[in-house]
Amino acid sequence: MALDIQSTVNANTARIALSGELDGSTAPKLRETVDKILAGKPAQLVLQVEKLTFMASAGLRILIFAKQKQPNLKIYLVKPQPAIVDTLHKTGFYDGVFVTDAEPAGA
Amino acid sequence: MSTATEDRIDFYPTHEADGIRFRRGRPLPFGATIVPNGVNFSVFSSSADSCTLVLFNKHEPRPFAEIEFPREFRIGDVYSMIVFDLDYETLEYGYRFSGPWDPAAGLRFDKTKILSDPYARVLGGRDVWREQPDWNDIYQHRARLSFDDFDWEGDTALEIPTKDLIIYEAHVRGFTADPSSKVSAPGTFAGLREKIPYLKSLGVNCLELLPIYEFDEWENNRRHPETGELLLNYWGYSTVGFFAPKAGYAATGRLGMQVDELKNLIKELHRAGIEVMLDVVFNHTAEGDQRGPYISYRGIDNRTYYILTPEGYYYNFSGCGNTLNCNHPVVRNMVLDCLRYWASEYHIDGFRFDLASILGRDQNGAPLSNPPLLESLAYDPVLSKCKLIAEAWDAGGLYQVGSFPAYGRWAEWNGKYRDSVRKFIKGELGMVGEISNRIQGSPDLYWYRGPTASLNFLTCHDGFTLRDMVSYNGKHNEANGEWNNDGANDNNSWNCGWEGESTDPGVNALRRQQMRNAATLLFLSRGVPMLLMGDEMGHTQGGNNNSYCHDNAVSWLDWRNVEKEKELLRFFTKLLAFRHAHPVLRGNRFFEHRDYVGSGKPDIGFHGTRVGQPDWGGASTVLAYLLCGKHATPQDNDIYIAINMYWDGLPFQVPPASDGKSWRVAINTSMRSPEDIYDSAGGPRVDSAEVIVGGRSIMVLVA
Numbered sequence: 001m002a003l004d005i006q007s008t009v010n011a012n013t014a015r016i017a018l019s020g021e022l023d024g025s026t027a028p029k030l031r032e033t034v035d036k037i038l039a040g041k042p043a044q045l046v047l048q049v050e051k052l053t054f055m056a057s058a059g060l061r062i063l064i065f066a067k068q069k070q071p072n073l074k075i076y077l078v079k080p081q082p083a084i085v086d087t088l089h090k091t092g093f094y095d096g097v098f099v100t101d102a103e104p105a106g107a
Numbered sequence: 108m109s110t111a112t113e114d115r116i117d118f119y120p121t122h123e124a125d126g127i128r129f130r131r132g133r134p135l136p137f138g139a140t141i142v143p144n145g146v147n148f149s150v151f152s153s154s155a156d157s158c159t160l161v162l163f164n165k166h167e168p169r170p171f172a173e174i175e176f177p178r179e180f181r182i183g184d185v186y187s188m189i190v191f192d193l194d195y196e197t198l199e200y201g202y203r204f205s206g207p208w209d210p211a212a213g214l215r216f217d218k219t220k221i222l223s224d225p226y227a228r229v230l231g232g233r234d235v236w237r238e239q240p241d242w243n244d245i246y247q248h249r250a251r252l253s254f255d256d257f258d259w260e261g262d263t264a265l266e267i268p269t270k271d272l273i274i275y276e277a278h279v280r281g282f283t284a285d286p287s288s289k290v291s292a293p294g295t296f297a298g299l300r301e302k303i304p305y306l307k308s309l310g311v312n313c314l315e316l317l318p319i320y321e322f323d324e325w326e327n328n329r330r331h332p333e334t335g336e337l338l339l340n341y342w343g344y345s346t347v348g349f350f351a352p353k354a355g356y357a358a359t360g361r362l363g364m365q366v367d368e369l370k371n372l373i374k375e376l377h378r379a380g381i382e383v384m385l386d387v388v389f390n391h392t393a394e395g396d397q398r399g400p401y402i403s404y405r406g407i408d409n410r411t412y413y414i415l416t417p418e419g420y421y422y423n424f425s426g427c428g429n430t431l432n433c434n435h436p437v438v439r440n441m442v443l444d445c446l447r448y449w450a451s452e453y454h455i456d457g458f459r460f461d462l463a464s465i466l467g468r469d470q471n472g473a474p475l476s477n478p479p480l481l482e483s484l485a486y487d488p489v490l491s492k493c494k495l496i497a498e499a500w501d502a503g504g505l506y507q508v509g510s511f512p513a514y515g516r517w518a519e520w521n522g523k524y525r526d527s528v529r530k531f532i533k534g535e536l537g538m539v540g541e542i543s544n545r546i547q548g549s550p551d552l553y554w555y556r557g558p559t560a561s562l563n564f565l566t567c568h569d570g571f572t573l574r575d576m577v578s579y580n581g582k583h584n585e586a587n588g589e590w591n592n593d594g595a596n597d598n599n600s601w602n603c604g605w606e607g608e609s610t611d612p613g614v615n616a617l618r619r620q621q622m623r624n625a626a627t628l629l630f631l632s633r634g635v636p637m638l639l640m641g642d643e644m645g646h647t648q649g650g651n652n653n654s655y656c657h658d659n660a661v662s663w664l665d666w667r668n669v670e671k672e673k674e675l676l677r678f679f680t681k682l683l684a685f686r687h688a689h690p691v692l693r694g695n696r697f698f699e700h701r702d703y704v705g706s707g708k709p710d711i712g713f714h715g716t717r718v719g720q721p722d723w724g725g726a727s728t729v730l731a732y733l734l735c736g737k738h739a740t741p742q743d744n745d746i747y748i749a750i751n752m753y754w755d756g757l758p759f760q761v762p763p764a765s766d767g768k769s770w771r772v773a774i775n776t777s778m779r780s781p782e783d784i785y786d787s788a789g790g791p792r793v794d795s796a797e798v799i800v801g802g803r804s805i806m807v808l809v810a
Contacts, residue, residue: 024196092371
């Protein structure tokens, strides 16, 4: 399945819009994007994931990687689908990100 | 700096074959380790001729590459190689070994088999519990890579003093598999996590999980000859991989995220003040005897991993087909590496060793006086704060309760505690002297080790539940499909007058009382108490005392009992709180039967129906004793316990309370709820010099 990635950086906020499936075969593409964005040391990473239908371990590991590389980074997941929220809960990643229904204030 | 590291020459490939680039690896650590630019594979075999690394993409039926280790990649007996450009997320790997086929010499190499890594940290192939596997798959239990990137948020092992533990023995699946659990992911680590508030309110502070190492629930699966019910390897005492968590126990196993889900459970349990102990099975593996499958060890180094007869067959001290050769130095190191991995990577607080006496047998099966594995575990620097608990017997006839090689570290499942207390409760004569030892932490067995060597229990997964112990005289294992021949016959149980479920109010009242008697003795005894999951809510297995194959309502907890048995649950909850509230119940030294704090009375004093006159005679079924709280802390209360296992009520003379205080009733098992138990400070005052303790009941007073 394909993964479409659109990214923009605005002052302290990096935005990535994802649609499709984020699995082992598509994750390296996202990893590359996140790598590039982190080089600019943003304060916030906002992931628009409303159209993301599936996120495998590989996808979650990119978020962990981003957190480890830049511990102060605030990661927002905007409108994740219920199955993705469920996986975040079960595997303990939920506490490390902000799950919201709208773009965070000031972003 | 990182660039400098990445530029190092030893991080670049030197060889290429099949489109795969690789170089010589590092022999240690064993297993698959992610290194800069690649993965280091390392595996040991003492008698193979050659070894081939087999690489798959996840779920693919055929490998995408096979690379034979060049001769120069073997150092000693270790084959190692770094492979570059692999996709860590989708990789599955295994090995082929070629070598002699000479069973009489213990060699069973077969190059047609693809074998799991003994150090595999993730195993695929049984990703979803009870989902029918692809039996034609050429590689059933597929090793995968794991990532050590979980965010523990500062969590560590809790290091609760052993004397303060209250252990709850549970089966991950059975705990929440029943729909009545109402959790979002029944029968999984995630489901269990949702029940943490329940465990916390019950008052347990250590959760002991039946095996969670990867096993195959389909091993020896069969249909019941009469009912057609599918019988599985439900308990899981049959290890496929020692380093990998059971994928089928994770709701996210389908996504390959069992490692994260288990770690999250452990982190949340720790947050709630509950330790996690694993029931570990190092006595045998899932490969069975010479008729069993090739999973890993047999095809890699049969005579290193297993204890073999002189003819090359498998010794069966485990009762499960084979016996792991635990005191071979290589296997011993594997066990150590494994436990260190669980302690460091999963923050596990302790281990309970299944059939641990096997760990003390030499390479011919003879018991050792100074077994190196047990000694190594006791003195291991990484495991030094982990609890080590032995099931101190094996299926080969070794029974070491009281004599298990302890090195000042090991505790034991005290089988004698279970047997004696069960006999005493059902009214057997000649038990009073024995019981006085058991309630003190069994100084007769552990005089040189202290009471925390005694893991006290009355029930465990193996045997009757508490409710069945007071409802059945004999086992009823017909549903196991072995014509009731399996399971123990020496249950020391008593049905209170009717075999099985009863509508007789007298029978049921006596059962209620007997369950409370059992619980009271267990949680007032010195030592470390263990409770079987569900006993606190009257779980029944319908008299089945060997439910190893039942992935169904026989084993699963029925959570409707929380409401139905709320009086019993209340009793347990208050009883556990009582134990936590009174340090005098939980000392880590034995009673000395004298006053060594100047309180005016000994730390423990025995009585009978008359003060100062215990009756140790063979016909006695009565014992009373007084624990002096000041011997524990200046603030703790005195506790007087009057046990009457005679069938009728008896008057007990009560010793005077200290410092002008009055006795208050804390527990009276002959009373109906809520007068069966009060808060830790006690209920109604006792003003008389005598109390009547009902037939087959226990009264506990505090002052």
